[in-house]
Amino acid sequence: MLLPILSKPFLIISFILLCWFGNIRGQYSITGEVLDNKNLPVAYTKISVVRLSDSSTVASSMTTLDGKYKLQVNNMGEYFVSLISWSYKNSRVPVSIRELNTIIPAIHLEPSEVNLKEVSIKANRPLYERQIDRVAVNIGNQNTLVSGSVLEVLEKLPGVKVDRQTSSLSLNGKEEVGIMLEGKIVNIPLSSLIQMLNTMEAGNIKQIELITNPPAKYEAGNAGGLINILLNKRTTDGTNGAYTTALGFGDFDKQRLAVNWNTRKKALNFFGDLSYNRDRSYRRFENYKTITTNASNYSSAIVSSRFPTSANYSGRLGLDFSLNDKTTLGSSIYGLLNTWDQHVKSRGNIYYRPDSIVNLGIFNSENSKKTLFTGNVNLAYKIDKKSNLDVDLDYLYFYNKNPNFYENTYADAANKEILKDVFTSEKRTPVNIWAARTDYGVQVNKNMKLEAGYKVTLTSLDNLVSVARLLGQEYVPDPAMSGRSHLNEIIHAFYGSAKWNINKNTTMNVGLRYENSDTHLTIIEQKQVVNRNLGRVFPTLFLSRTLNANSTLLLSYGKRISRPTYNDLAPFILFLDPTTLYNGNISLKPSLSDVYTLTYNFKRYSITTEFINTIDPIFRFQPVLSEDNRQVFMPINLKNNKIYSALLYIPVRLSDWWQIDNSLQGVLQSTQLLSRGRLSDSYYRIKSTQNFMLSKQYYIQVFGSYQSARLTGASRTSPSNKIDVSIDKKWLASNDRLQLSISNILSDRYHVTSINEGNPNFSALTDYRYESRIVRLTYTHTFGNIKLEVQRKINKAIDEIEERVIK
Template identity: 35%
Template sequence: MIVKSSLLRFSMLILTLVSLSFNGFTQIQGSVKDSLSQPVPFANVQLMNVLDSSQVMGVMATEEGTYMISEFSPGRYIIGVSAVGYKPAWSASFEIKSSNDHIHLNPIIVESNVYQISDVNVVARKPIYELKMDRMVVNVENSITSSGNTALEILEKSPGILVNRQNNSISMAGKGGVQVIINGKQSRMPIDAVMQMLDGMNADNVKRIELITTPPAKYDAEGNAGIINIVLKKSEDFGTNGNFSLGAGVAKREKMNASLNMNHHVEKFNFYGLYNVNFNNQRSSITTYSSFEQNDDIVESYGKSNRSALVLYQNIRMGIDYTLSSKTTLSLLTNGYVRDYQMDAYNNINYLIENMESSRSRLETDELNKWIHGMGNINLNHRFHEEEVLDINIDYLNYYNNNPSDFTLENYNPEGEFVDGEDIEITKTTPIDILVGAVDYSNRKNEKVKWELGFKETLTWFNNDVAVKYFRDGRWEYDPELTNKSWLNENITAFYGSLNWQVSEKTGITAGLRYEYLNSVLDTEEEKGIVDLHYGKFFPTFYASQKLNKNNTIQFSYSKRIDRPTFNELAPFVTFVTPESFVAGNENLLPAMSDIFRMDYQLKSYIMSLSYTKTKNSISRFQPVYSEDGERQYFISMNLDKSENISVVLALPITVTEWWKMQNSLSWVWQRIATNYEGTYIDYKQNYYNLSSSQSFTLSNQFSAEVSGFYRSKSLEGIFVQKPLGRLDLGVQWRSKSQNSRLNLNVSDVFKTQVLKREAHVPELKIDNYYAIDWEPRILRLTFTHNFGNKAIKMRKRNTASEEEQRRVTQ
């Protein structure tokens, strides 16, 4: 009934706006390009009367070089363009015949007003890292070592970002609870699924990555560390264009990737699509150590796991935009992926008592983990006036996970003689359905004041069916402790409002308030209401910026955020690590609440950022606990009572010469966790730092090179201490004279130093664990990319209502 009522309300609103949309207003859209067809950002664009060249209206082009002019009378006009460093340019004359015309002009080409030496072309390139007021921007498309890599590998090298592939987590400036969004819109994809998506997404399809530390009230309050915005490539105006890339790599085994990106815009229709496929024949190894009590003895376990995995990831994204009138655009978007993961592992475990080998075990694993996802979105964007916009989204998402595993356990005595064995079978299926509706309204009252209002409703259902059984004495026996069926029903209702006030030319203030109310109930076959949460919270945001003078700016921000458990963390599940240790879910997880204070100071192109975060019930993943009888160890997500974080980030771009440019960043983080951990109070503190640098070299008109890398000292991850790690990448690039094609050759992790190592030594909890994971990171890659068709095609940036919802579905 709730679903039908919500759909009915949204459908009626869409029909009302569609009926109003045919009373449109005049609109002119176009773009400004240089002689190499590159966008000219922030150009002055003037609409002039043909008869006397008088100015009718003036606007400024966007960072992408696009502009839009609306609400003026019919007549004959021309467009004039001026920009610093370029000669003035004009469009051909055109006629506006009615007050409902919607015109797309060809790109206006401007020429540089600087004399050029014969046979030398100077092409402006954005730096790999850009620091803006509220975010760090990583320009992926300009990085040579990015080509052929995945978006996750690029994110992994970004300043202040820590990617943990073992427990599927991403932290920013030392804080977990990161929210990943696509093209500025939120999703409920869990962080595990996000990581798999990014690990299968070719970096050639990504334009930039934005690290947003203080998100505005428009975004869901989810993610206590901030937001990572993945911006996909887009283009402008009429025509057909696209690009494709083919790549191959080799490490211990082969890697292959391909992608196709196409856009077609004719009259009122805009079609676009993206497909990419990534194949990885992966070899990895995991080394483990743990100690535990057994029959009053301290048993030490040494394990070595050699894994062979075939990973095939396919992603498709298609959309249609239809311009109903100059006021209204109706859009349909579909997105989906299939991830096939097949893994064989051979685990050898040696057990010691008082330094003497007591037994041996061999555990063979055959695992299949398949994820299928489909999403449909309908969007209506209506402009009452140029600065008054209503945006409506309805999304439906479905995820289906099938994760069966077969284990063969053989036990031997110290002399290597077979003692006994058993077969273990685990089945797990998890279908998830999500329905999301969102309405966003924005209005600029004048040049100084802009305000926004919005509403969002999210409905979620999932089933989780996991079974563990052992083949003993000629028959299968279920493990009652690990076998479970559960059902979750959840809805989140949210309202927000924000105000942006440009107090003066040098002072700006933004304030927002978001309210979210959650109902979440998780039932199992054995117990109803095992999770039964009903609460509402306010999430304020505040941002102030003061420009001291031409070269100095200072800003301050505050936000309150929440980090909710992912669906799979709440759903019971189990994965074997060794015969006596498992990775499992935790249905008792609570959401984490954070207060975040931040101050930034900018001196020319140098920026220093200082932030302080205090979190209650912070979620720390992959933490060790023992069963009641002490014979089993589980690695689960846990709430920590209190955590604090202080971070300082320095960005130091340096131009050594015209052909050598450096982007450097230095991060220092102080961490503290204080919690009652399984009945024992612990209080840990840790300092760590992160250095990253990218060196770009222009070798000739067509050849360039890049050296990039990072180093991170030891840090805390719950009660685990993560050992130092680093990475160095090298790459060279060739571009054709037309700039339409490029060939990249690069090698990642040259010295093979990106090996994840963690240890936890807590004697009072009888916890002594260590593991090291070698993901086979060093890869030699060759990638060819070609752009085809019209270089100036308009593709609307398609946002949906459910980006945040997708974050919470884990793989």
């Protein structure tokens, strides 16, 4: 009964009134001093206050020259103070906070026996830290999550669904998910984005933030939420990094090479990475369809064997320079080259009832190339102790060239050739995007912070699709399948937000964002034009209430928009067989969503419930029947989609060497179709990660997931499952790592069935089989030394760039 209530306004009002019943108070302060075994002060010791119930860090600072420290926390309760010093043994002291001012007796540290010439300082943090508007996943602290790719890590996180086959990504059952790297939207097609994440080393990642309902500061276009990936950055002088090499084999071979480095010298920080990833694989598609009309009775069965080879080359260079205590200037560039070489052999039958049959043989070759370049310049300026200003400028260039060759051979029942159809298709798409933004923040007092900002994004791109058939000795253009199109778009956005600590147990974050998009799409040959000017206001509200030392309650509301991407609107042609193809849909409309979320945390456990109501939802790759009786996979708008979901996270610590992370998600979905009324469906997803620490050097991880059958727009997808196993060996002296992993132990196969939306005389089933049981050996070597030099930490705001994702 809880989920439907979420859609009622009185829940929000009741929660706000509940927050006011607490007494308005200041924060609780903790003071003390740190001494050595000779009673001398220990300067620059890192002090952290950690909540005992869930091991989350609530405050941190460093001791002064005389060993003093002062920290503040929002709530009473049981904590412990963690102390980390570069020349002393780490220590922790329990503390019970019951008064506004708590004085801790002097803490004495013992000298460390570690050789200080080469030392790495790490503070353990819990895997999941829940904040008012996001969940932070501390990847860098987990021994079993630092091998493999970032994409493999995402697949294991609660609520995240990665579909490599359809290049889709969802968060808590919602698609339209945006990926951010260091707070900046990665503005490339989703298929290229997934390839990029598959080449990024998990060992480079410090933290992943799951933002299911983004606040006003973020672009409203990511209706499914945001995933922010934060990289490791050194704060001490020196040069260090790692290189990785990996060899794998499934049906065919795989290779991966990567290197990353970070050099810091006082106010200058230089960082970068290079990677190469090559993957040969095998895929098998089976497509069955039946068309029954007064004019024809037709069915077909096509089986295709696909042999793709993909190669990715990527590189990143970045520089941060602190001009003074108030100003930091940064810049970065990133490049990606993806090549896709595929050969397809297909055979099948076409039945024209009552007694006519045609045998079909298909050969297809594809050699596509995608190029990406991005550049960024950013400035962080600390105006005074309470206010700061961030300015950012980004440029993106993306080019997609996708040529295809097709040869279709038709034969009669005796396998005598009747006709040979040879044609080519090519798609060329250059994209140019400029984006600029500025953000201002001010800490009004200890309980109130205000933020405001402006962003503008300009997009210009062209698209050329050409199809030519071989007639005699020459290729003749096919005007019905060819076309040129051009897009110009500008988006202005303004936002304002306020974070208010109402009392010691209640925090509220409220925001308002206005976006105006002006889009002009022209399809030249068809003389079709889309001129769309859309201005909307997007409110957001977040409330956090601490119930007691072990429990918190979080409530949020946000309005989001999903704009059709250019690939959704503009025509493109990709043939699965002569009568089955993928195409765009120029008639798509934006969809609007209202998102309500309620989360209850108890110690390390949590349950999140969510209700999403979407008008004109966009569903991609939907099988429909065209006027010339072709099966076309294309994006379509349906009338309405309602999603009720609940996500339960259950960590289990059986012993010091055996820990389990479990998540269970249930989803109830109700979709209003265009012609068949409303369809209701439910499905569930289970994930379990078993971590075994056999010793400080050996780790084993077993990951398993299962998702039941589910409704996706006008089609139904069969159940899917996954089991991965990895064994890690770590060398303590060098921090090198060797991993043996086996992924997709079970068969990676599923099928999609049409539910006859819009045409009861048409039915289709497509069965997809992908490579399974991939064995991979990965070796990572760390290099460089860290020169431990006590220095002042420069406070830098997180650079944010909000750009529209082209999927």
